[in-house]
Amino acid sequence: METATSANLWTALGLVAWFVFFYFYHGLGITLGYHRLLTHKSLQVPRWLMYAIVSGGYLCLMNGPIIWVGVHRLHHQKSDMPGDPHSPRDGFAHALLFWAGSMDGIQTNKELQNQCRDLMKDPILRAFGCEHAARPALMCLAICIVFRVALFMLFGAGVLAANLLATAIVFWAPQLVNTVCHLPSQGYRSFATRDQSRNVWWVGLMGLGEGWHNNHHAMPTSARHGMKWWEIDYTWWATLLLEKTGLARNVVRPSARILDLKMVDLKELELKQKEPVSV
Ligand SMILES: [Zn+2]
Ligand SMILES: [Zn+2]
Structure with a gap:
């Protein structure tokens, strides 16, 4: 018994x-x-490691990397303004999910590829899709399903369940x-950016x-997003680990000007700021 x-207990652990x-x-x-x-481009890693890391996102239904990057770069250019692919100003459900099916008139395939000229040079990244269409999304879905079937066959139902939950x-x-x-009602702002972005702890x-x-x-461009000691940023810690082990280089850190801001009352500074902070 x-x-x-x-x-x-060991199985559960x-x-x-x-x-x-x-x-x-x-x-x-x-x-x-x-x-x-x-x-x-907040850091550089060897190409094999880049593919290994990026595979985790692809296998989590994120669609082709070039498509994701093209949309996100557009988000930074037009944050919370007309043309932002997923601002909650256009509705919560739209920003949460439905934007992905309504890129018509927001970004053409040509514009997407122009956004990602750097990544378009990589034939492996290109193979996972570089256009807003059903084909790359369905390919991603199919590969994600095959991956999980393989997990089940190799490791069993428990591991599959752990993967599905994660x-x-x-x-x-x-x-x-x-x-x-x-959303203006959530979290707080440390910097007076042009958009309505917030820091939300959870x-x-x-x-x-x-x-x-x-x-x-x-x-x-900063590889570090958490600026205060309690702004936990696991991705930054992973980056530091890669840097320490020699696997990451040219890690972009926040400028001294930004770090200095930690020493002052940021809310007061936000009121005084006329121009948005830039790196
Ligand atoms: Zn970003
Ligand atoms: Zn944003």
Whole structure:
């Protein structure tokens, strides 16, 4: 009896470990891979490692990396203005999910590819789609299903369940950044950016540091989003680990001017600021 209980405990702990692994694999795939690495060039890693990191985002239903990056770069150019692909000003449900099906008139395929001239040079990234169409989205869905069937066949139902749970949470993190972190009623602002971006602690935790979104809009190229000691940013810590082990270089840090702001009353500064903060 005692042996059976002990075995159950180990099985449960094993599944928790798988869940944590998948959470960081898929989560960092989006935050570190799609976002900070590909979109903003906040750091550089060897090409093989870039593919390994980015695969976590792709296998979490994020669609082709070039498509994601093209949309996100447009978001930074037009945040909360006409032409922003997913501002909550156009409705919460639209910003949360439905924007993905209504890119007509927002960004043509030509504009998408022009946004991503750097990534278009990479034939592997290009192979996963570089146009707003059903084909790359369905291809991503099919590959995600095959991946999970393989998990089930190799490791069993428990590991598949751990993956599905991690995927279900991680998938919504960037969608919540797009909505909650642009809602004036949520969180707080540390910087007077042109948009209505906010820092929201629970999105920060859930999204491995991406919820410090006002900080991010203030300095989009910075690899570090959490600026105060309590603004937990797992993606930044992962970047530091990669840098320490020699796998990441040219890591973009917030400028000294931005870091100095931590020493003053940011709210007061926001009132005084006439011009938005830039890196
Ligand atoms: Zn934003
Ligand atoms: Zn960004």
